[in-house]
Every structure is written in C-alpha cells, then in structure tokens.
Amino acid sequence: MELNVITNDYDASKTGEFPCISCHTNCCKEYVIFVNAHDIYRLSVELTMEPESFLEIYGAKDYDLGIKVKEGLLDLALKQKDSRCMFLEESKDVFRCTVNDFKPSVCKSYPFQMKNGRLIQMSEKMCPVDWNTKEFEVMMKTHLKKDKDEWKFYDNLVLEWNAKNGIKKPLAEFLKFMLDRVVLEFTRTDN
Ligand code: SF4
Numbered sequence: 001m002e003l004n005v006i007t008n009d010y011d012a013s014k015t016g017e018f019p020c021i022s023c024h025t026n027c028c029k030e031y032v033i034f035v036n037a038h039d040i041y042r043l044s045v046e047l048t049m050e051p052e053s054f055l056e057i058y059g060a061k062d063y064d065l066g067i068k069v070k071e072g073l074l075d076l077a078l079k080q081k082d083s084r085c086m087f088l089e090e091s092k093d094v095f096r097c098t099v100n101d102f103k104p105s106v107c108k109s110y111p112f113q114m115k116n117g118r119l120i121q122m123s124e125k126m127c128p129v130d131w132n133t134k135e136f137e138v139m140m141k142t143h144l145k146k147d148k149d150e151w152k153f154y155d156n157l158v159l160e161w162n163a164k165n166g167i168k169k170p171l172a173e174f175l176k177f178m179l180d181r182v183v184l185e186f187t188r189t190d191n
C-alpha cells in the first residue's frame with residue numbers, strides 16, 4: 001500500500017486539501033496510542049462503552065510514571081485490532097477514524113510535540129507531510145493548552161493514587177477513581 005508523499009512545508013491554504021485525506025493513515029497503524037483520564041472519559045461517554053473494552057494495558061517499567069495496581073506497574077493505551085488502532089476503519093482502501101470528534105489528544109497533536117516549551121515536529125515521525133509548524137501552532141493553540149493541562153491532571157492523579165494505594169488495588173478501581181475525578185473536575189469548572 002503506497003503512502004502519498006507531500007513534503008516541503010505543507011500549507012493547506014495553498015492546496016485546499018487537508019493532507020490526511022489522501023494519506024493511508026499510517027500513524028494510526030504504527031503507534032501505540034497512550035491515553036489520559038480525559039481521553040478515556042470522552043471515549044467511554046461518547047461510545048457508551050466501559051473503558052476496559054477499549055483499553056490495552058502495557059507494563060510501565062520503561063516509563064517514569066506508571067499506575068501501581070495489583071496487576072503490576074501499568075500504562076493505558078488504546079486496544080489494537082489487526083495490528084492497528086481498533087477505531088480505524090477501512091472501506092474501499094480509504095481509512096477513517098471512527099472516533100474523530102473525540103479522539104485522544106495525542107492523535108490531535110500528531111506529528112507535533114512540545115519540547116522545552118517549544119512546539120516541534122517529532123524527529124522520528126513517519127508522517128510524510130512536512131507541516132507548517134507556525135500554522136499548526138496557531139490552529140491548535142487551544143487544543144495544545146488543553147492537552148498540556150489534561151496530561152498534567154492525569155500525571156497528578158496517578159501520583160496521588162500511587163501514594164495512597166500502592167499495589168493493593170485492582171486496575172478497575174483505579175479506572176473508577178480516575179473517571180470520578182474527571183467528573184468532579186467538570187462539576188467544579190461548571191460552577
Ligand atoms: S498525520 Fe500524517 S501520517 Fe497521519 S494521516 Fe495525516 S498525513 Fe497521514
């Protein structure tokens with residue numbers, strides 16, 4: 001399957017077409033998509049699915065921050081099906097994200113990342129597009145700020161859980177604790 005290659009500082013305003021439309025979404029096939037509390041909340045509410053039905057657990061030994069539960073030290077990611085994200089759907093050789101409106105924050109930011117307070121394109125990205133970083137930053141300003149806050153919220157939540165519960169409780173209890181805290185945060189910010 002050929003990937004369309006669009007390079008040289010891609011500018012959507014010049015071509016009129018968003019490059020992901022003509023790409024075969026290799027990003028959704030190659031990466032493990034790690035998710036935070038808000039990602040899991042949005043997916044479970046919008047899909048009316050239990051988090052366990054779309055979450056895959058990974059051993060977190062290579063990561064600074066892992067969830068300490070009975071099952072071990074874990075990280076949470078989206079499940080895969082046929083070696084690609086379970087939410088990627090193919091129809092007549094066209095791929096689409098079936099959860100596009102509430103897809104995880106890392107999917108929205110790809111192929112960019114923040115490094116030392118600056119937005120940069122990931123160095124080992126497999127995306128064929130050389131995006132216009134400035135344009136992306138302006139377009140995604142609100143999302144990037146929200147993304148940063150949500151990961152911070154999640155990291156603090158895991159730290160709090162780990163300090164209180166050690167390895168005594170099962171993952172299901174962590175998921176409940178996590179979703180309750182997201183709901184509580186929404187209640188607070190609504191008032
Ligand atoms: S972000 Fe890049 S790799 Fe992913 S679908 Fe768009 S063009 Fe393709």
Ligand code: SF4
Pocket residue numbers: 027028029033085086087088089096097098099100103104107
């Ligand atoms: S959630 Fe959507 S955008 Fe993210 S990897 Fe899956 S199919 Fe791709």
